[in-house]
Amino acid sequence: MKKPNLTRRRVVPILVAGALIGGLAAGRHLFASDHQDTPEVELSPRFDVNDVYAFPAATPGRTVLVLGTSSPLTPAATPSFAFGTKDRELYQIKVDNTGDAREDLVFQVTFTGVAGHQRVTLHGPVKPRQVGVTSSLVGGRKTVSGPVNQVLGSANGIQLFAGPRDDPFFIDLEQFFRILPDRRPSTGPLSVPPTPAGSFRAPGSAVDFLTGINDMAIVIELPTSMLVADPSHPGKFGVWGTTSRARGT
């Protein structure tokens, strides 16, 4: 156990100095997610982007993009789940396929209606009206639209699902906070000062903190050819996710 002590000696003072994450309101998603790490996101969990995924679909030639966002950290009660509606919030998955780290294509996902009766609309992939941190709706013809919590669209074209799903991330967050106590959340069960540890736990003792936890997921599947710059010569593309708030709301 001498190695972990060595590491802790390096790590902890810097954490104390505030160099790293702290104040996780709900203590989730430390590594893989852009969790509630700022006051604004903490207060508005619907704007919290948890995780972004991009992976090959079950059907060859197709790609899946996932934007996982947070609703209040409750493991159940689906009717209370809701996405932010378009008068307040815009969800986007952005794609750069020309290598300049600027979005060439966007997927704009918007919601209407109250919890339990929401509808989702997708525009894209389409060239955005602006590049960068300020956005407006591309408008025009909807790509896919329909109720949340249903598979929408075409299995040969663009498919869309938006709704609560099991949170796909996994981590022994409890033990992580024992190793790096300074990073524990300020509220909730993980806010209790943990017994310091210098190691993660053994198999069988380790616990997936996100067991039984849901997130609000947006899943899009489409032909990979629609994501690359030149379908006849598929190349690289980069993917990221954003949430945005309607100005003045």
Next chain:
Amino acid sequence: MRWKNEYRAWLAALALGAALIGCGDSTDRASQSPSITGPSISEDDDADDATVYDQVDFLGNPLVSEVTIMKVNHARYNLTQPYNTAEFLPQTAAFVTNVAGRPAALAATLGSVLYPDMLVVDASKPTATAGWLSWALANGWGGRKLTDDVVDIGLTAIFSTLLSPTGASCAPFTLPLCTDNVGSNDVAFSATFPYLATPHL
């Protein structure tokens, strides 16, 4: 554990400096608008072209902002875009060298694959090679799969002996700090769309 062997291989390749390639394509290809083939439902959703939306949150790669960016700068990071993330690279490097106590060369290697901060896919490569950061190899599709244990991958890349023995805390994917021993999700993923498992109700 097959995937862990695969990641050992690619991490080792990174250590050798092999196949480290920038995200950008060297060829300048004409931008092409994809055809939208999905069905359209004519429904007035009160689209408001005048509404301006300001970014609140941003995420590309897992790990980058959460682990390596100073807390005080997270708000600023959330308001950036990949083309601007390079300004945060020194903070990531400082985390690897100062906090984790690892060599500068390792920090440079990790920085070169994590910035600009977006999930990179190389669609010219076999999809069987998909996995977080595998695009940095000669034959990797990249992206990020639901089953990718990005915590162990990140811990191993930062703390283990794999990329460098200097200052390492553990062997790859082993205790004390190079695995959290949570290697998979609590429920199985679906083999078909939408892939994520049904919610807990």
